[in-house]
Amino acid sequence: MSLKRVFEPIEIGGITIPNRIARAGHGTHLGRGTYNEDIVAYHLARAKGGCGLSVVDSASVHPSSKITLANQDDAIIPGFQTLMRAVRPHGMRVFHQLYHGGHITPGEDGAPGWSASAIPSPVTGAPALAMSTGQIGEVVNAFADAAARCREGMLDGVEVHAAHGYLLHQFLSPLTNHRTDLYGGPIENRMRFLREVLVAIRAKVSRDIAVGVRVSASAAPGGVTEADLNFVLHQLQRENLIDYVSASYGDYSDIGATVGAMDRPVGYQLPSVSQTLADLTIPRMITGRYRTLEDAEQAxxxxxxxxxxxVRAHIADPDIVRKSKAGHSDRVRPCIGCNQGCIGGLIRDARIGCLVNPTAGHERTQSEDDFPSPVHKRRVVIVGGGPAGMEAARRCAVAGHHVILMEAAPQLGGMAAIARRASGFHAIGDILDWLEREMYRLGVDVRLSTYADADTVRNEAPDVVVIATGATALEPLWVSNGTQATQAMRHSPVMSSIDAIMSPQGTKGRTALVYDDVGHFEAVAVTETLLERGIAVTFATPFSSPFPYVQTTSRAHGILRKWALRNVELVENTTIHTMDDDTFVTDSGREIQADMAVFVTQKSANDDLYQNLSQSIVDLHLIGDAHTAGDIQTAIRAGAEIARKISSSKPISMIG
Structure with missing residues (x-):
């Protein structure tokens, strides 16, 4: 597909954007209070990669709303200037997102969050303070002052965040605005706060920089509607208060609608924003899981x-625009929409990251541009073709080593190759396919259906050996301890997650018990697959809530809502004590009837080959699940780290 439209410039408020690819405002948690080298390096990587416009780093404009970055005094200006000096030579335009979280985030002193009305936070349940008119005026001035700092910092524009359930959205939405004064009631009143903010910003910065707004209709019934927002935007456009609009969808009532995961199609938000954007003449920015420039071109x-x-496509591959423009779209590392490293990293209050790109958030020290080029090219043998082994092989090949990868199965991917077969998880295959293509392109000697023992490895006369042989699911503790259920556990109605996903003919009957001892996506994938086959599921777990490690990815709400519609029964805080044919008895004595059961259990490392080579190979490494059980993100990171270590170290002669 020709990318003609993608590479057409566009003007926003007198600022020329070199192409139509943007990054909407998003947090990174890379800074604490102000800009630092990590934030600059993160955005610089995307500037070098060809992004046309970046709306950078939501920053709180007022102490009554605390997040990791603050635009509340002039201390932020030098950071802005450093950022702009870094990115300006690469052509990327930079706007800054001005934010107040309202009742979503408390004040810096821990005081209740401010909001339109005294309605508790949907995130924390903490009480909120209904703002006085004086406090509204205070925040209006804070937004204007923050915009002025952006101008002083040499930025190209600002974006006022009025979406996703934050303060200005709380005033727009009848669900959170129960006021009876001039700021409540009809939409003309509910938009008053937002309009006052934009009037104050224009008074401060005139037309020296671009000014935009981000909006989203409420996901919950009774909230701010598309028709409301269309009215608001036409009014703001008519008064020349905004130069562009960034349209999104949703709020904290369904965060999965805002940051759609791999089960959402490309452009999934378009049906929800079309009325919002109807008949506007200002530039309109859209979002909704666009993963390729071809997707963007079509839109x-x-x-x-x-x-x-x-946004997430640039987190996965900062060079997506540059590669695509050069005709190398197939080399773009794909975003798979898992939300584990990006959204998950932020929710865990760590830092932004990425499942497929282990350098995301670490660009200052670990970007692929500065991957060490070894003085000595080495012969590297990698055993295991899962994500850890493939990433290690790819990066070693990039560095110029001679790489041999041995995989016992007839295909690459390891456990991830099974996960890609599960209902709703097919996008996992995108990163596996990319790793495979890149390995072959870079000349990795891939040997499938090759069971490697110690002699097989030694016969290759390697300089370095990497063992990435994965892990095997353990039997539940109560089975391995020899309870009366041991034999029953091993008969046909009870199966592993691998069998449940890969063998449709083996999933017999109309009812199933899925017992989750891990709390991650594996049991979700099994359940989704069984439901797709028309099997009724009871989901049991020892945790106090289902799949706790999925909660940080924004996907849990949507999964549970879907399961409720499919009548999945959830049984928390329980273990399976005994079983007899189709009856499973919990530790509380409850009996669960099911025609079959799938047990998702902890893993045991497959490290026998590593142990067998430990006396004969000096430069020997154990990575991925073979070292410590984890997920695809930890596996890919382990592969990248070992490749960096191999390229940074001096050769060691093999012993034996």
């Missing part, structure tokens, strides 16, 4: 928007 050709935001 632009159809007139869905004027710019396309691709």
């Amino acid at each position: 632009l050709r159809e007139g869905a928007g004027d710019l396309v935001s691709m």
Whole structure:
């Protein structure tokens, strides 16, 4: 597909954007209070990669709302200037997102969050303070002062965050605005706060920089509607208060609608924002899991928007624009929409990251541009073709080593190759396919259906050996301890997650018990697959809530809502004590009837080969699940780290 529309410039408020690819505002948690080298390096990587417009780093404009970055005094200006000096030579335009979280985030002193009305936070349940008119005026001035700092910091524009359930959205939505004064009631009143903010910003910065707004209709019934927002935007456009709009969807009532995961199609938000954007003449930025420039081109050709935001695609591969423009779209590392490293990293209050790109958030020290080039090219043998082994092989090949990868199965991917077969998880295959293509392109000697023992490895006369042989699911403790259920556990109605996903003919009957001892996506994948086959599921777990490690990815709400519609029964805080044919008895004595059961259990490392080679190979490494059980993100990171270590170290002669 020709990318003609993608690479057309566009003007926003007198600022020329070199292409139509943007990054909507998003937090990174890389800074604490102000800009630092980590934030600059993160954005610089995307500037070098060809992104046209970046709306950078939501920053709180007022002490009554605390997040990791603050635009509340002039201390932020030098950081802005450092950022702009770094990115300006690469052509990327930079706007800054101005934010107040309202009742979503408490004040810096721990005081209750401010909001339109005294309605508790949907995130924490903490009480909120209904703002006085004096406090509204205080925040209006804070937004304007923050915009002025952006101008002093040499930024190209600002974006006022009025979406996703934050303060200005709380005033727009009848669900959170129960006021009876001039700021409540009809939409003309509910938009008053937002309009006052924009009037104050224009008074401060005039037309020296671009000014935009981000909006989203409520996901919950009774909230701010598309029709409301269309009215608001036309009014703001008519008064020349905004130069562009960034349209999104949803709020904290369904965060999965805002940051759609792999089960959402490309452009999934378009049906929800079309009325919001109807008949506007200012530039319109759209979002919604656009993963390739071809996706963006199609949306632009159809007139869905004027710019396309691709935040997660840029997290996965900062060079997506540059590679695609050069005709190398197949080399773009794909975002798979898992939300584990990006959204998950932020929710865990760590830092932004990425399942497929282990350098995301670490660009200052670990970007692929500065991957060490070894003085000595080495012969590297890698055993295991899962994500850890493939990433290690790919990066070693990039560095110029001679790489041999041995995989016992007839295909690559390890356990991830099974996960990609599960209902709703097919996008996992995108990163596996990319790793495989890259290995072959870089000349890795891939040997499938090759069971490697110690002699097989030694016969290759390797300089370095990496063992990435994965892990095997353990039997539940009560089975291995020899309870009366041991034999029953091993008969046909009870199966592993691998069998449940890979063998449709083996999932017999109409009812199933899924017992989750891990709390991650594995049991979710099994359950989704069984439901797709028409099997009724009871989901049991020893945790106090289902799949606790999925909660940080924004996907849990949507999964549970879907399961409720499919009548999945959830049984928490329980273990299976005994079983007899189709009856499973919990530790509390409850009996669960099921035609079959799938047990998702902890893993045991497959490290026998490593142990067998430990006396004969000096430069020997154990990575991935073979070292410590984890997920695809930890596996890919382990592969990248070992490749960096191999390329940074001096050769060691083999012993034996």
